[in-house]
Amino acid sequence: MNTQADIGRLYEDRVREWARKSRNDARLVPADLSVRRTSPVCGSAVTLDICHNQEVITALGFQVRACTLGMASTAVVVAKAPECSFAEIHEVAIMLSRLLAGDDVHFPARWDxxxxxVAARSFKTRHGSIMLPFQVLGEAAYQLDFVK
Known part of the structure; x- marks a missing residue:
């Protein structure tokens, strides 16, 4: 059972600060591709508008209808993914999934x-929302035929 202290750690100041960055939609028009995914567990939805140069993301726009955690995760992706390859994003997604599963993970500085x-580990129903922007980019990589 999660205590009030656990919930407080889950929504710490930096989570709320990141979430504020994605509160207002910032769609990217024109975009090379727009992809939307919805979490079947909680109903959170993320749409990313993607511009890319081959396998490198050059710009992202967004529309987020998610909890604070999904908003924070999307804001990190929007801020950090430009200039990264889809393959790098995939590796970061694996690291985040491992972190949520309980592993000790040390992200590259760009993604720290x-x-x-880490406080979301015991809130499994929130993992889908946190992972959603990474799943959107994974779907985009698939649609663009960058998945090997």
Missing amino acids: ALEMF
Whole structure:
């Protein structure tokens, strides 16, 4: 059972600060591709508008209808993914999934903001929302035929 203290750690200041960054939609028009995914567990939805140069993301726009955790995760992705390859994003997604599963993970400096989700480990119903923007980019990589 999660205590009030656990919930407080889950929604710590830096999570709320990141979430504020994705509160207002910032769609990207024109975009090379727009992909939307919805979490079947909680109903959170993320749409990312993606511009890319081959396998490198050059810009992202977004629309987020998610909890604070999903908003924070999306804000990190929108801020950090440009100039990264889809393959790098996939590796970071694996690291985040491992962190949520309980592993000790040390993200590359560019992605160290994701360490804020360590408090979400015991909130399994929130993992889908946290992973959603990574799933959107994974779907985009698949649609663009970058998945090997």
